Amino acid sequence: MSDTVAMPEKAVVQFDCRGTAVGKMRNELAIEMVKPFKEEFELATDEGKFHGGDASAPPPLAMFVGALTGCIMTQIRAFAKRLGVSLNDLKVETRIQWNWQAVDRVYETAPKSFEIDVLIDSPDPDDKVAELIETAKKGCFIEQTLGVGNTINHRMKTADGWRDV
């Protein structure tokens, strides 16, 4: 969200996604911003041929690293105007690593490292640019989400109704 939006002091932002499995590994994703505004988007994920998919769309992890990178970049540009920092150019380079371990017939994963390098071309002092990055981190929905341990509640649909999993 940028500074052209009239937002109240506090708000809830909600995104929903309805995913439908099609083909071998493709997921068609109907995404809706529900609050505070209504917007709809169509996306899809797939896996490459050597992962058993048809490579018809990017894999979920490509979308994930792209979402994180796009989020912090959006925040930097939105907040630059508010903090009076001039941006001639902005590039961000993100690297994410996960550990992957085979366990019986399946596998388990865990995050290993997150690195974000910010390249800003600005006539303003380094300290002002650093303040802009600090402020953007706090405004970046995805960064703030990754910084805390989140509880994800799962349910499965059964003949008797929803069951917690």
Next chain:
Amino acid sequence: MSDTVAMPEKAVVQFDCRGTAVGKMRNELAIEMVKPFKEEFELATDEGKFHGGDASAPPPLAMFVGALTGCIMTQIRAFAKRLGVSLNDLKVETRIQWNWQAVDRVYETAPKSFEIDVLIDSPDPDDKVAELIETAKKGCFIEQTLGVGNTINHRMKTADGWRDV
């Protein structure tokens, strides 16, 4: 990753993203899977017109909820074969909420709730389907990442080299 991949017992999975800011709020994202295989993807984010963008691509949060949904769906399908669960149909409905709060000239955000509803049409017993979902949660890179507080290391490029932010 599905079961067609020959993976060692342990591995590091790495995704990089190089984002370039263009136009008003658009970010062009060159994404590379670096380990354990090389693959490249091109994505982009933008914001809607009332957020100061040109709506030329989905916003980062749409990609984020899509990545999470696609990740758990991919894991459910990959692991169903390994656990011997038949899937006639798979749908997943995800809802994510964040709190948004104005602070001085900018704003801050925090995650509020994550809900994932799984709709599986299977002839197998509910307990086997529940086990599949539990196993998929542990194999889902993004779920496992969201479940822990992650440290994200930022650097900014200066005339004197990299500076931690």
